[in-house]
Amino acid sequence: MSDKDHILVVDGMALLFRGFFATSFTGNFMHNSKGVPRNGLFGFLNYFTNSMETFQPTHVVCCWDMGSKTFRNELYDGYKSNRDAPPEELIPQFDLAKEIVTAFQVPNIGVTGFEADDCIGTLAKQLHKEHEVTVVTGDQDLLQLVDENINIAIMKKGQGNYDVFTADNFYEKKSLTPHQIIDLKGLMGDSSDNYPGIKGVGEKTAMKLLQQYETIDNMLADKENLTKGMQKKLEQYAEDLTISRKLAAIHTEVPLTFSMEEALFNKDLSTIHSYLQTELEFKNPGRWLDKLQESS
Incomplete structure (x- = not known):
């Protein structure tokens, strides 16, 4: 692989939750004809495609939590115990968001017993010695991963706004080192x-x-x-x-499998176009896909 490979690691949890809550406060769940709510998926697609358009990666991978219990719950009973269960309208959208990612021919990665953060950290640490890695997330915890060739792009209000932390600007922004x-x-x-x-x-x-x-x-x-x-x-x-x-501390030695070949971003978006239109009944998939083809 050339030195110019740029891997975008997407925090799927952050994008889907943000997409869901950005629209659900109005009570607009955007049900399709099968009664499946799609508002989180709509927001997820906005953020997912925008991150690809903004950072122009050669490779893309998306990470997810796999269930609510991880090794941290064994360390500390109260870990995340203050969080409510996800709203019922969001629950069917988790699997559908992963299906969207698969339709983009992008690998979904999640390992039972670990958080998405741990998978992101493991990938970033494995890949940054030979490639450039950009992580898109809303989670400030991931700032501890910033290193040479590991940039953390924190999503800000409004689509397409990112606060990008790099090894060069980190101390200036935070007055601390990533570690x-x-x-x-x-x-x-x-x-x-x-x-x-x-x-x-x-x-x-x-x-x-x-x-x-x-x-x-x-x-x-x-x-x-x-x-x-x-x-x-x-x-x-x-x-x-x-x-x-x-x-x-983010765990950076999760036993996961990852293939650069499978993560190579495929610019042929016909499969995803058909999936979004037919299966999810989004009337205008071009709103997301056209900008990716223009920027390729």
Whole structure:
């Protein structure tokens, strides 16, 4: 493969959830004649095709969660326990979104027991030594993966807006290194994933400590020079800190199979055109497909 291969790794979960919630608040679920809701799929297609148009990859792969339980639930009972079940209108759209990806001849990757994030991290770390990798997501947790040839494109409000983090601009944007993101989340916890960190330590304090000490380990080694209040917190919440660091770290050695050949982006979009029109009853698939053919 040439050095110019550019692999787009898509966070399918992020795109589908964003597509669903962007339209469902109005109660518009866009049912087809079979009564299947398609609003999430409509949004997913907007984001998926826009990411390909924007980043012009040679190869594309899409990653998914496989069920709600992962190794993190075994580490910590409360992990993500604060999240509601997906809305019933969204449930049939998960498999259909994967079918859309398959119709694009793009591989779907997911491994039971791991999150989509872990699959994304594994692929990025495997591929970046020889290829350029861009990850499209809405999930700031993935920023810890930024490295040479690994760019993280965070989706912003409005279609086609991305905040792209690279090895060159990361420190300027975050005042931390990518690896410090794990320790940042270890210290402050994560309310959306429902794990604790150190009670009473927010982002500001966590940032200050990491800028001073670089890592949690360095900070713990110099514990006696911290304020009495912080020493007390570290003793009281030692277990929470240990577990939060483990939960925050993306696992980059998921046992997955990936083939560059299968991920090569095929510019022949006739199969997907027919699938979107016939199976999903979208009246105008050209709204998504024409721009990809124009940009090829």
